[in-house]
Amino acid sequence: MARRWWKEAVVYQVYPRSFMDGNGDGIGDLKGLLSKLDYLQELGVDVVWLSPVYKSPNDDNGYDISHYCEIMDEFGTMADWEAVLAGLRARGIKLIMDLVVNHTSDEHLWFRESRRSPDNPYRHWYIWRPGKPDGRPPNNWSSVFGGSAWAYDGATGEYYLHLFSRKQPDLNWDNPEVRESVYGIMQFWLDKGIDGFRMDVINFISKHPELPDAGDGELEWGGRYFVNGPRVHEYLQEMNRRVLSRYDLLTVGEMPGVSVDEAKLYTSPERGELDMVFQFEPMEIDSGPGGKWDVAPWSLPALRGILNKWQLGLEGCGWNSLYLCNHDQPRAVSRFGSDDPAYRAVSAKLLATLNHTLQGTPFIYQGEELGMTNAAFPGIDSYRDIETLNMYRERLASGWEAEVLLKAIHAKSRDNARTPMQWNGDANAGFTTGTPWIGVNPNYREINAQAAMADPDSVFHYYRRLIALRKRHPLLVYGRFSPLLEWHDRIYAYTRRHEDETWLIVLNFSGGETPIDPEWLPEPVRAALGSEGGWSWAIGNYESAGSGDDVVRRPSP
Numbered sequence: 001m002a003r004r005w006w007k008e009a010v011v012y013q014v015y016p017r018s019f020m021d022g023n024g025d026g027i028g029d030l031k032g033l034l035s036k037l038d039y040l041q042e043l044g045v046d047v048v049w050l051s052p053v054y055k056s057p058n059d060d061n062g063y064d065i066s067h068y069c070e071i072m073d074e075f076g077t078m079a080d081w082e083a084v085l086a087g088l089r090a091r092g093i094k095l096i097m098d099l100v101v102n103h104t105s106d107e108h109l110w111f112r113e114s115r116r117s118p119d120n121p122y123r124h125w126y127i128w129r130p131g132k133p134d135g136r137p138p139n140n141w142s143s144v145f146g147g148s149a150w151a152y153d154g155a156t157g158e159y160y161l162h163l164f165s166r167k168q169p170d171l172n173w174d175n176p177e178v179r180e181s182v183y184g185i186m187q188f189w190l191d192k193g194i195d196g197f198r199m200d201v202i203n204f205i206s207k208h209p210e211l212p213d214a215g216d217g218e219l220e221w222g223g224r225y226f227v228n229g230p231r232v233h234e235y236l237q238e239m240n241r242r243v244l245s246r247y248d249l250l251t252v253g254e255m256p257g258v259s260v261d262e263a264k265l266y267t268s269p270e271r272g273e274l275d276m277v278f279q280f281e282p283m284e285i286d287s288g289p290g291g292k293w294d295v296a297p298w299s300l301p302a303l304r305g306i307l308n309k310w311q312l313g314l315e316g317c318g319w320n321s322l323y324l325c326n327h328d329q330p331r332a333v334s335r336f337g338s339d340d341p342a343y344r345a346v347s348a349k350l351l352a353t354l355n356h357t358l359q360g361t362p363f364i365y366q367g368e369e370l371g372m373t374n375a376a377f378p379g380i381d382s383y384r385d386i387e388t389l390n391m392y393r394e395r396l397a398s399g400w401e402a403e404v405l406l407k408a409i410h411a412k413s414r415d416n417a418r419t420p421m422q423w424n425g426d427a428n429a430g431f432t433t434g435t436p437w438i439g440v441n442p443n444y445r446e447i448n449a450q451a452a453m454a455d456p457d458s459v460f461h462y463y464r465r466l467i468a469l470r471k472r473h474p475l476l477v478y479g480r481f482s483p484l485l486e487w488h489d490r491i492y493a494y495t496r497r498h499e500d501e502t503w504l505i506v507l508n509f510s511g512g513e514t515p516i517d518p519e520w521l522p523e524p525v526r527a528a529l530g531s532e533g534g535w536s537w538a539i540g541n542y543e544s545a546g547s548g549d550d551v552v553r554r555p556s557p
């Protein structure tokens with residue numbers, strides 16, 4: 001398998017609004033980030049993925065961009081951004097930027113022009129359609145953030161498409177001028193010296209030209225007409241030819257609704273598209289038929305089945321990204337482990353072991369390395385996220401009980417991941433000297449970076465050791481993955497094999513001791529375990545993972 005730096009890297013996602021406030025206005029910013037680069041170096045990550053810092057009215061916290069080549073006032077200046085880049089460089093850390101080009105803000109110049117008149121030169125940069133004869137929207141697609149995906153614009157009496165909020169109009173990628181402009185923006189940032197892009201919902205950019213209704217309901221998810229749409233591969237190949245292939249970058253496409261087979265098309269190197277995708281299947285295992293807010297129990301076999309399928313499916317022909325959490329998802333330890341104080345640290349370590357010993361490039365979301373947990377704010381007033389607030393308002397109006405909605409929000413709201421980084425036990429967890437834009441999780445007195453760094457047995461140091469371990473052992477990057485014990489309901493086990501070395505990884509997802517009978521292991525594994533041969537154990541266990549340095553255990557002689 002071809003060696004690539006981005007396969008060997010560990011990426012750390014910074015959500016700047018919640019990372020560190022440098023000027024006391026309660027909002028994280030670039031000066032704040034700059035002051036914490038030593039922390040990232042100590043953790044040992046190779047790459048920072050910076051969520052959007054561009055000019056934005058912040059309807060969706062920067063994922064609604066009004067100027068792609070300027071910095072959001074609240075975050076600082078271009079000089080501050082350059083200082084961050086230089087600071088990362090000085091520490092040997094690369095930087096990838098978030099590229100949000102499925103849509104812009106409605107305050108972007110292109111859209112302000114586009115909405116003026118049907119013959120404006122920017123009109124066809126977006127997706128405009130007249131309403132149905134009875135005046136309803138052009139089709140019945142729903143928006144991710146609630147309601148119709150179409151907004152009526154009085155100036156010209158037409159509707160524009162917005163798959164996300166009405167302040168995030170979708171760009172028309174079928175227009176070559178749009179694509180050229182996107183390549184120009186990418187070029188602008190590459191000229192500044194960045195090392196790649198995370199591409200927001202990049203598998204939504206090509207819409208079925210006829211924009212047909214999706215089924216008979218009044219509002220339906222229209223995914224089949226734009227998820228992995230008709231020309232998406234053509235556009236990504238063009239982007240690759242024109243821009244990406246001229247550099248040595250890390251590219252990862254965020255792709256809700258991507259299958260293994262589609263992911264092979266996106267990531268097979270000979271096709272010249274992207275290096276890897278963020279797939280969403282593990283993020284869907286705790287949703288019932290009613291969707292995201294229909295919180296349902298998940299099972300280890302379901303999670304394992306998905307991850308194993310992706311491991312085997314991309315083996316030798318694509319590349320996996322590995323993540324359990326990001327700014328859109330609940331905290332991993334609360335969701336896939338346990339945030340009960342008795343289990344929080346050990347289960348965070350278990351999940352860390354999983355995310356660093358599968359084959360793929362691990363992504364760590366800020367605070368994950370501390371075992372930060374979901375916030376269960378008691379009232380809706382504490383929430384800030386547009387998706388959460390829209391859902392709450394809509395459902396309350398249609399008769400749902402506030403209590404039921406809050407319960408779902410506690411489990412699933414994106415704000416769970418957006419509470420401020422917990423730096424220390426001082427006021428506001430050391431995040432700001434002012435009033436934070438969103439509440440700090442009250443558990444910051446126990447869970448914070450300062451405490452974690454002082455405790456050699458902490459989740460933080462466990463992450464640090466795992467990252468270092470991965471650097472020392474190409475097996476963890478390139479080794480072939482083989483699943484084991486796929487019938488077991490509490491154990492997730494697999495081997496990684498590279499050259500003449502094999503490691504056995506055994507993860508106990510239960511709250512108690514779970515013995516393994518060597519008889520369950522295939523003969524070659526059993527034989528090797530009994531011999532001196534180059535075997536190691538990586539053990540993540542609720543009972544034993546807490547014991548310090550032994551991320552990897554050699555079998556006792």
Ligand code: TEU
Binds near residue numbers: 200
């Ligand atoms: O998210 C795309 C997306 O569809 C989901 O991750 C979505 O936020 C989630 O499933 C809602 O339940 C990307 C960004 O990561 C997200 O922050 C933005 O809000 C969204 O695109 C629009 O730019």
Ligand code: CA
Binds near residue numbers: 021023026027028
């Ligand atoms: Ca600030």
